[in-house]
Amino acid sequence: MLGVMTIRKDELKFREFDRYRGFYCGLCHAIGKRCGGACRMALSFEMTFMAMLLTSLYEPQTSQDMRRCAFHPVHKRLMLGNDAIDYCADLSALVSYYDLRDGWEDERRADRLAESALLKKAAIRAGEALPRQKEAVERYVSSLHEIERRNDENLDAAANLTGELLAELFVFKKDVYEQDLREMGFYLGKFIYLCDCFEDIEQDIKKKNYNPLIARSSSASFEQESRQMLEDMMARACRAFECLPLIDDAPIMRNILYSGIWLRFESAAEKRKAKGKQ
Amino acid sequence: MTDPYQVLGVSPTASDDEVKKAYRTLCKKYHPDANVGKPDAAQTEKKFMEVQQAYEEIMHRRQGGGQRAGSGYNGQQQQRQPQYEDDPFASFWGAYGGNPYGNAGGYGYGQQRQDDSIEMRAAKNYIDTGHYAEALNALGSVAPEKCNARWYYLSALAQSGLHNNAQAMEYARQAASMEPSNMQYQQLLSQLQGGGSWYSQQGEEYGRRPQNMSSLCTSIMLLNLCCMCCGGGRMMYYPMFCCL
Numbered sequence: 312m313l314g315v316m317t318i319r320k321d322e323l324k325f326r327e328f329d330r331y332r333g334f335y336c337g338l339c340h341a342i343g344k345r346c347g348g349a350c351r352m353a354l355s356f357e358m359t360f361m362a363m364l365l366t367s368l369y370e371p372q373t374s375q376d377m378r379r380c381a382f383h384p385v386h387k388r389l390m391l392g393n394d395a396i397d398y399c400a401d402l403s404a405l406v407s408y409y410d411l412r413d414g415w416e417d418e419r420r421a422d423r424l425a426e427s428a429l430l431k432k433a434a435i436r437a438g439e440a441l442p443r444q445k446e447a448v449e450r451y452v453s454s455l456h457e458i459e460r461r462n463d464e465n466l467d468a469a470a471n472l473t474g475e476l477l478a479e480l481f482v483f484k485k486d487v488y489e490q491d492l493r494e495m496g497f498y499l500g501k502f503i504y505l506c507d508c509f510e511d512i513e514q515d516i517k518k519k520n521y522n523p524l525i526a527r528s529s530s531a532s533f534e535q536e537s538r539q540m541l542e543d544m545m546a547r548a549c550r551a552f553e554c555l556p557l558i559d560d561a562p563i564m565r566n567i568l569y570s571g572i573w574l575r576f577e578s579a580a581e582k583r584k585a586k587g588k589q
Numbered sequence: 590m591t592d593p594y595q596v597l598g599v600s601p602t603a604s605d606d607e608v609k610k611a612y613r614t615l616c617k618k619y620h621p622d623a624n625v626g627k628p629d630a631a632q633t634e635k636k637f638m639e640v641q642q643a644y645e646e647i648m649h650r651r652q653g654g655g656q657r658a659g660s661g662y663n664g665q666q667q668q669r670q671p672q673y674e675d676d677p678f679a680s681f682w683g684a685y686g687g688n689p690y691g692n693a694g695g696y697g698y699g700q701q702r703q704d705d706s707i708e709m710r711a712a713k714n715y716i717d718t719g720h721y722a723e724a725l726n727a728l729g730s731v732a733p734e735k736c737n738a739r740w741y742y743l744s745a746l747a748q749s750g751l752h753n754n755a756q757a758m759e760y761a762r763q764a765a766s767m768e769p770s771n772m773q774y775q776q777l778l779s780q781l782q783g784g785g786s787w788y789s790q791q792g793e794e795y796g797r798r799p800q801n802m803s804s805l806c807t808s809i810m811l812l813n814l815c816c817m818c819c820g821g822g823r824m825m826y827y828p829m830f831c832c833l
Binding site: 319321322465466467468470471474487497501505527536539540542543544545546547549550551553554556557558561565566569570571573 | 612
């Protein structure tokens, strides 16, 4: 489900892109350091965005190092490091672990089991340090099963679960920003879930997976209605985002929220159109 | 209450960024951690709270005020905004001395309300008092063949109250297409779709190409319609042109 919150690179300035990559590489480095090298597979754009947002909001003391890594052995890259990034590193391991284990229990995929075994230790440690977040992930996994089992037709039923999970994860500290962070996380989560459903329709029909959009996908105005629905999600998320006192890196985050987040949807819509014409 | 702009020391015409910067500067100055052990620590803490309150008030007012207040996510149920009241023109008729069209039945909802089954009437009451889950229960007991436009309209309101904005939009669309002449249904639909057009306009600044110009135009037109209908003040006479 992850990988929706991308940047629109051609609209970013060079230094903005460097800064974004600083978060991305910094988060990857933090995951490796805190959770073990194999856990780097848990790296995601979503957590990179969260790291950037929390850094901008709380302005923690941030280290800037130029380092080489196994993936980029030639040129040194900027890696940022701070409390918020460490928090997102722990969350990455936690969420990925439950996601992979779910894949094993659901579909009996051995690769998922092997990968989740690599994350287990880190996830347990992260779960002990972040009990509230751990509980939210567990609640998410079990409630999603319930909704999939009864094949809930309500468009929001499953999306709200992802929303509630992200809402909980975005709350780094309990303070005055909690409500705006929750609201933003909630609608971002709903967007991510439903965008993913839109992309996976064909595949889910074949595999008979739960997907609330399947029943609606035969309508002629399906694409337009999906776009409208997703725009509503983002409009709500962005209203909450704009309420937060964010100065640093705000243009990069707006690039993602107002534009980059649509890249996956647009390419899926193109594909649907091309298929329809055939 | 003191003027929030004065507390932050910015003018009411300041940009969002200026407000945010002013807030950040003052926060650092008055933050309790920065003033530990100082003789006026209690006073600065009070000031700190004031600054936070002022900021919140300004930003929430700017980001769509009323609209957002109703959608506060944390499970709390709130009273419906007045614009969802059954007759959107009630205040208008009140202020201008009577409805020139005789009665609201001309639009079809006066009559419909008498037709409402017990379940629908119960649902309406639940929605009015903010008990959305109970409203959905009541609506769920209506037989599928009796699900008319009003059923979809009430379902949309209840879903919206439960933060089910996608389902709400779908129901509102259904209600509006079943009875295209009903202003109340059209208004709810454009209200639910209204945020999207604001967002799309912002997106163009960040390189997102406008999709489906026709749909964007319609939604802006519908939004205008909605703003005019429920907007207050002098513009009040305006809706009559577009509603006809």
